[in-house]
Amino acid sequence: MDRKKIVEIISNHYSPLTPECKLDLITNSKLLVLQKGTVLVRGGQFSDKTFFIVNGCARAYYLKDGKDISDWFAFENEFISSINSFFLNIPSPHFIELIEDSVLLEISRGNIEILSNTYHDFERLSKVVAIKTMLKQQERITSMQFHSAEEKYKNLLSIHPDINQRIPLTHIASYINITLETLSRIRKRLTRI
Template identity: 55%
Template sequence: MMLTTINYEKTIELISNAYNPLSVQCQQDFIEHSKIGVYKKGEIVVREGQYSKKAYLIVKGCSRAFYLKDGKDISDWFAFENQFMAPIISFFSEQPSPHYVEFVEDSTVLEFSKDIMDSLTNKHHDFERFISKVVTETMLGLCERLHAIQFNKAEDRFKHLLKMYPDITNRIPLTHIASYLGITLETLSRIRNPKKRI
């Protein structure tokens, strides 16, 4: 599966409009220095302890970042169409990634490196604003999740997740959703099916 040039350009335009409009020249430079990647469901592109300077703009499909704690798989965040996924710590620093990055569905993505991001940021102020908004959205999402786990009831956490991603239960396994919410699979099942409570 490969995108046509027209789809490629429309994808960049859609993403730029969602975050920060990019000039035609900036969009052309972005297209020239990025590439289309196709990944299978379950494919892991970054593992704990690896160094990675690659980011993924999801055109179609979804992915998740997760880590292992005492052998337990804990999802940290999800990314869907028009969103970015990257091993944040490794991407922005010289540290190995504490996360795994996995594609949860067959996915088509736009890939670019940290070097390309830095180059385009230096060349185009609109790209700099674009990346700033992308990173800010990602960081706010992680902070929001942490706050929700600390202060919100499990049912409220789930309702908020559904508000953000109405079809998430059709796309992400419930075990991953439960770990993301900081609850057990049994608790998630009770929340989803309150009439079955004893």
């Protein structure tokens, strides 16, 4: 897929862009075709890039006391970045890695600022992306605080029905803050229903 089609998807999925803005976005972005396991951002590294996932999926995770804790999954037609590093220009507190072979559109903070200052429609697009990302993270926080382990898993399945085929169960368990054993019991119980 070429950048022109990808920019069209972004325009249709998030917020309409003018032909001039689309052309500038095409010029000021980079198409990446990367393998599963590629680390896009390392913990402690500065990151001024955001990634739009065309195909594949990625996860953000922390390393805490040698333990890998998944914090965010992103799939087709979603953006992912080290939000703290991107917006605050500080070292990233987490890693971002590809879970599958992936096609991404990479856009730097500098180019986003130029496009936002040049085009109101791009500024609107940036706002819509930020809002959708915040709402997704807020939904996760609410789920973590108020739902049982089974409810958290069912909610994840309702949003991403194929997640078990795409994300290792250890990462899913970590993401919903339960042990792998608890997740296995829940999955067994749900398959019997």
